Amino acid sequence: MNQKKIGRKLALATSLILIANLSYADQFKRFSVSAGWLHVMPQGKANPFNINTIAKNGTNATVGSISTTSFLNSVDPNAMGADVGGVPFNQKEVLTEFLNDAFMQTLLTDGKGNILPEVAGTANIHGLEHWQANGTGLEADDTDTLGLMFSYYLNDNVSLQLIGGIPPKVDIKGKGEILAPLTGLATSPSDLVGILFPDGIDLKQAIPITNLGNKSKAASVRAWTPALEAQYQFGKSGVNKLRPYIGAGIMYSRFTGIKLNPQINNDLIAAGHMIQNVLDGKAGAALDGAPSSANPYVRVKTTDAIAPIVSLGATYDITDKWFGVASISYAKLNNQAKIDVIDANTGKRLINSSTKVDIDPLITYVGVGYRF
CATH class of the missing domain: 2.40.160.20 (Porin)
Incomplete structure (x- = not known):
């Protein structure tokens, strides 16, 4: 009798568990x-940006014909020179006066706003091989x-x-804005230029490449x-x-x-x-x-x-x-x-x-x- 009761209880418990599992399975979706x-x-x-070019530092390049505007923009605005008497002067200011003088223009330019190749000479260029464009990205x-x-x-x-x-x-x-930090030294075979700039003309210009921000x-x-x-x-x-x-x-x-x-x-x-x-x-x-x-x-x-x-x-x-x-x-x-x-x-x-x-x-x- 006790065994039958135990059996009925086990059967009832099993049924309840099965019902609970079926209910859970219905609620739980895979x-x-x-x-x-x-x-x-x-x-x-x-x-x-980190930028590299194949123009190595120390590259020597013939300047050739160049517009007076581009040339003056490339001159270091803070570079100083000295005349034959030792009096200091600002290189860019003197060059600007030279190239704006009508008589000097006949000697130094082609009359169309370009410096003659035989006056422009050569340039030793630095700064283009590698630089980091700070403030860009x-x-x-x-x-x-x-x-x-x-x-x-x-x-x-x-x-x-x-x-x-x-x-x-x-x-x-x-x-x-990405700017190329050009520096260097330009030397001219012209005696007229060589008198005032025996050691060459210092170059320094942040050349605009592209403006990302505008x-x-x-x-x-x-x-x-x-x-x-x-x-x-x-x-x-x-x-x-x-x-x-x-x-x-x-x-x-x-x-x-x-x-x-x-x-x-x-x-x-x-x-x-x-x-x-x-x-x-x-x-x-x-x-x-x-x-x-x-x-x-x-x-x-x-x-x-x-x-x-x-x-x-x-x-x-x-x-x-x-x-x-x-x-x-x-x-x-x-x-x-x-x-x-x-x-x-x-x-x-x-x-x-x-x-x-x-x-x-x-x-x-x-x-x-x-x-x-």
């Missing part, structure tokens, strides 16, 4: 998918896209989530940034409608379809001509912005990157299958942007530059999901 508004707000700040702008989230639940609390969406087009803002955007890219997170969701299915969660994982980034601002592209091509003219021994043409023997084009690349990402969010059950979701995420993401100016005739890189782009996006997401 998969969920959601779609919604994804807003990306980059927090990173611009980093300076690139920053990603805010963007919006359709976000898609797919989750697989290991149990009622722990899940793996794939975060993606339609790759958005991102505008890249530029900061600052454009609406420096470039645009297509951003591919899928992420994979492990998440822990508080509460219990079927019991708690509002269930906060935390997550951590990794984000992969790749940028494609890079389009450089047309004006910046043209400025960089002009800079390529400048460097080639220096290499060809035509320093005057370089400073005048004249075309060179090269056929420059611009190539822009970015590196791929992997970054950690953390998230804080919550779901709210509308029904047992439909739910609303909202989250905020942060990724410590950066990559390298590389901009080269290449001579299509020879394949040589006339200019190569790079900058670190700190993106560090803060990402908000609001969507509607379905469990199955």
Whole structure:
């Protein structure tokens, strides 16, 4: 009799457990998918460009014909000289007086505003081989896209989530103006110039290359940034409608379809001509912005990157299958942007530059999901 009672009790207990498990299985769904508004707000700040050219320090170049304006702009405004009596003078001020004097113009220029090649002489050039353009850089702008989230639940609390969406087009803002820090020494075979400048004329000029900051955007890219997170969701299915969660994982980034601002592209091509003219021994043409023997084009690349990402969010059950979701995420993401100016005739890189782009996006997401 006791055995029968025990058997009935075990059967009743087993039935209750099965009913409970069936109820839990009905509440707990293995998969969920959601779609919604994804807003990306980059927090990173611009980093300076590091620039290299193939015009080595100490390059000697024939100046050739050069406009008086370009020549005077290249003279160090603070350089001093001394006349035959030892009286000091400012080199640029004296040269300006010379080149504005009608009589001297007949001796030193071609009458069309250009200094004669036999007067211009040669220049020993420094500063173009490598420099850092402080105060410049690139920053990603805010963007919006359709976000898609797919989750697989290991149990009622722990899940793996794939975060993606339609790759958005991102505008890249530029900061600052890139200037080439030319220095050097010009020497003239002209006796008239040599009397006043026996040791040569000191050169120092910040040559404008391109202004990144005065454009609406420096470039645009297509951003591919899928992420994979492990998440822990508080509460219990079927019991708690509002269930906060935390997550951590990794984000992969790749940028494609890079389009450089047309004006910046043209400025960089002009800079390529400048460097080639220096290499060809035509320093005057370089400073005048004249075309060179090269056929420059611009190539822009970015590196791929992997970054950690953390998230804080919550779901709210509308029904047992439909739910609303909202989250905020942060990724410590950066990559390298590389901009080269290449001579299509020879394949040589006339200019190569790079900058670190700190993106560090803060990402908000609001969507509607379905469990199955």
